[in-house]
Amino acid sequence: MGDSTSAPSNVPLAESPLFNSSDADVSFISSDRILFRVHRKNLEVCTEGFPPCEVASPGSQELIPLEESSTILELLFQFIYPRRHPGLDTVAFEVLGPLAEAAEKYQVFPAMNICHIRLRDMAKEHPVEVAAYAAKHDYPCLLGEIGPMMISLPAIDVADLLPPNLFRPWTRYVQEWARIHQTIALKLPTGGDPQVSIGWSAHSSQAASSAQNHNCKNCTRNGYAITAPCSWTQLVAAVLQNLAAGVDTLRALDTVFSIPAVPKEKISKCCEWDLADWRSKIEGGIETIPKFSTFL
Numbered sequence: 001m002g003d004s005t006s007a008p009s010n011v012p013l014a015e016s017p018l019f020n021s022s023d024a025d026v027s028f029i030s031s032d033r034i035l036f037r038v039h040r041k042n043l044e045v046c047t048e049g050f051p052p053c054e055v056a057s058p059g060s061q062e063l064i065p066l067e068e069s070s071t072i073l074e075l076l077f078q079f080i081y082p083r084r085h086p087g088l089d090t091v092a093f094e095v096l097g098p099l100a101e102a103a104e105k106y107q108v109f110p111a112m113n114i115c116h117i118r119l120r121d122m123a124k125e126h127p128v129e130v131a132a133y134a135a136k137h138d139y140p141c142l143l144g145e146i147g148p149m150m151i152s153l154p155a156i157d158v159a160d161l162l163p164p165n166l167f168r169p170w171t172r173y174v175q176e177w178a179r180i181h182q183t184i185a186l187k188l189p190t191g192g193d194p195q196v197s198i199g200w201s202a203h204s205s206q207a208a209s210s211a212q213n214h215n216c217k218n219c220t221r222n223g224y225a226i227t228a229p230c231s232w233t234q235l236v237a238a239v240l241q242n243l244a245a246g247v248d249t250l251r252a253l254d255t256v257f258s259i260p261a262v263p264k265e266k267i268s269k270c271c272e273w274d275l276a277d278w279r280s281k282i283e284g285g286i287e288t289i290p291k292f293s294t295f296l
Helices: 040-046 070-080 093-105 109-121 127-136 140-150 155-161 164-185 200-211 232-243 247-251 269-287
Strands: 014-020 026-029 034-038 063-065
Touching: 014 070, 034 040, 034 070, 040 070, 070 093, 070 109, 093 109, 093 127, 109 127, 109 140, 127 140, 127 155, 127 164, 140 164, 155 164, 164 247, 164 269, 232 269
Parallel strands: 014 034, 026 063
Antiparallel strands: 026 034
């Protein structure tokens, strides 16, 4: 989430329209040659990344170059003044990412929290980038939220975006989800072979095997008399086909156990109970998966 905008050093300086006060006592130059004049006192109160003793001595006319573009600095410096801060609601991720990095780099405390909140809002669209930010700047709760969003991503895409020190922990985390998928989700709740092959016929065969231990006709659980026909074989085959789409189906169990081919009113209570038990075991397995942050 870097900020790569820059301009040659021979390009004339232009002043920021927002930060050009005549009584400002610290001057910064953005990477694209925009001059920002800000007040030392505000830097002292709101940041730790601009210590005055390291920036410039009082009264100095020194111009301090920064790596960030004027777009980023114009937003960032608004957070060091006692006025309404930018809401960042409409700021694109391409700007928000570098802004969040700059806020952390210079410890601009008023900006750090709102950037963290807005990046959380964008995590579904940019999970890998936000995960890298969360790990780098020690936001374990955010990292824990993002982990499940990344389990279905191709490894080559993740490798391109995730820092090397996070890639191996991510692969171990995904393996935990795969273990639950294989050993619990695909393990039939009333018998049958848990090994799944893609294709409806394979699923139907497993469902038939499972049906040997499932008999609606003789079910008297909870004193409920079973009157609807048993559709267990069809239900199991449909759920297995849904699960066969991949490990990320574990994050969409409502969809996995939604079976349009068998209307709900035609599912017997016995089948309904066994489906609920199957789903409950999957959910229990998912709860045992450690947070992504624990793999770091």
